[in-house]
Amino acid sequence: MGYIYCVGIGPGATSHLTKEAIDALIASSVIVGYKTYVDLISPIIGERQVIATGMMKEVERAKIAVELAQDGKVVAVVSSGDSGIYGMAGLVIEVINELGIELGQDKIGLRVIPGIPAFVAAASLLGAPLVHDFCAISLSDLLTPWKVIEKRLRSAGEGDFVVALYNPRSKKRDWQLQSALAILGEYRDEKTPVGLVKRAMRQGETVEICHLSNVPIEEVDMESILIVGNSNTFEVGPFMVTPRGYFDKYEIL
Amino acid sequence: MGYIYCVGIGPGATSHLTKEAIDALIASSVIVGYKTYVDLISPIIGERQVIATGMMKEVERAKIAVELAQDGKVVAVVSSGDSGIYGMAGLVIEVINELGIELGQDKIGLRVIPGIPAFVAAASLLGAPLVHDFCAISLSDLLTPWKVIEKRLRSAGEGDFVVALYNPRSKKRDWQLQSALAILGEYRDEKTPVGLVKRAMRQGETVEICHLSNVPIEEVDMESILIVGNSNTFEVGPFMVTPRGYFDKYEIL
Structure with missing residues (x-):
């Protein structure tokens, strides 16, 4: 089963992530996010596959993450601050809903990992x-x-x-x-x-x-x-x- | 110079603290907090001096922390969630203000370390x-x-x-x-x-x-x-x- 972690990385430097957020990034095989935010956590993600898109491409990022999870991948969708406060978590769930995928039952699991909001x-x-x-x-x-x-x-x-x-x-x-x-x-x-x-x-x-x-x-x-x-x-x-x-x-x- | 860290420990288990919060706890010689919250982070605070008071004793805790810092101690005042959201940070600053202590200039420094709010x-x-x-x-x-x-x-x-x-x-x-x-x-x-x-x-x-x-x-x-x-x-x-x-x-x- 594919899985999506919506990970809030906090305000910036890696010293503001929680252990749960770090663990979720390490457990993922693909990291999806806005380039600036992905760069902030590069010491943690190491050699993992990164799909970084530009600003204003939130919908594209959410769709990519859902498609990867449908293929059985474990994906981390990265937001700065908290993923649920003006972040990506809502959009990912909306895309799942629009595609008619049943969370938990169907092929995809999802968990939102909180971060320090901006x-x-x-x-x-x-x-x-x-x-x-x-x-x-x-x-x-x-x-x-x-x-x-x-x-x-x-x-x-x-x-x-x-x-x-x-x-x-x-x-x-x-x-x-x-x-x-x-x-x-x-x-x-x-x-x-x-x-x-x-x-x-x-x-x-x-x-x-x-x-x-x-x-x-x-x-x-x-x-x-x-x-x-x-x-x-x-x-x-x-x-x-x-x-x-x-x-x-x-x-x- | 004494120093007060107002530390938000997040929602509970130690896996939700940030590295900055852990570092502040480790840098402190005294931990002040409500007993339930202090117990949640006992693996981190180890043998440090703990001053744990009961629920509803927020003002007492803030005063103890300020007095310890005036004696030159480095003190962590612990709140669950974030220290600035219905937490101790405000009360500590208010006590400092009421006592006429000049932050930064005088004998006490203070920093609020954010945590994942409840x-x-x-x-x-x-x-x-x-x-x-x-x-x-x-x-x-x-x-x-x-x-x-x-x-x-x-x-x-x-x-x-x-x-x-x-x-x-x-x-x-x-x-x-x-x-x-x-x-x-x-x-x-x-x-x-x-x-x-x-x-x-x-x-x-x-x-x-x-x-x-x-x-x-x-x-x-x-x-x-x-x-x-x-x-x-x-x-x-x-x-x-x-x-x-x-x-x-x-x-x-």
Whole structure:
């Protein structure tokens, strides 16, 4: 029986994979993934067969993986971060569904191996912005209409969620971030801390805390994650922290 | 100079820690944490000094860690999952702030080492429910007023976010989950898939997919995470998946 591991490799360097992820890569005879991510884990995959395709070729990669598994191969489909958070796991399962393959019963088994998500890596570098309720919103309107994204931003504002913004800005999508921050600014003070992390835990990593009113939009790219604090988030030295409420409730110190 | 590592150990077994987390534990001379979590990583911490306190003693643990670091010790404060998601990292930074210690400058350094969050582990066992925008909401009203939680549930409903519910139900908090599901049911079909994962990646793990109208409330405990799909989430064999929209946009197969 063929098998597909959807493997999240975490934010970058091999020191952020779990043992389970490493074991899944070692157990696989073929590695399928976007070239940049496959290169990050080359010390682990060694001489295994690699099928690396370019950016935007996600559907092609998912189909290749399913076909290989149908031929009885054990395949690892690699995503950076976590495979289930804006990653490949969903697409692989969708392709299996569209082809009418019965998972488990039929010729293919599948397991999703979790990885450290990009926004969790970014948050750790910023201190502890996610200690209270949060949401993640992708600003890419390639597959999601902007009106859906805008509604989610408004809901996140209404609910006072900490907000992690994925895919904030690319060369072709240059107005969405400014618009998103303006929407959140209708609900939050302009001094709300915003963390901007680029290339978290990869070469060229940068970490910066600014405010909702002065985010350096031009610096933001597709390798960036922004984390916008909620109404209680504050700065402590080089960090931002969202309190969970212990200090409201208890006389602590 | 003393140093604090806030270490997320992931969902359970040692095979879900990253190398960076293992290295931080090995570099520490004292391990501070809730006893159950410390026991999970005992093969790694070996003969190191352990200060294990009970549940609900988070503030005490944070203070002990800061005091040890002020004495020049290297301390690992252990959380299950990720230290920054309903974990100890925020509280440690808050204690440092309340004590007026200047991080980096003063006698203490601090780094948050990310771990696989509990909801990400749960999601991976359910397939790929988090592939589109999602939020996390804790149903514990010990530190957060229920009206704030209710507002967030309504915002999550309005915004059609996939919702991960933390701390869904305990012996003392027995009505919140039912109320939360009823609120989400005002926005979503009763057939919306809901994943219920107990003890993800620990001994006694269970994984179940039900619907918004038939969640087995009595089975839910504090070691459970629920993931409520959005309006597009559907079931594929043993899994639930939230589509990102590739199949709406492209003629794929």
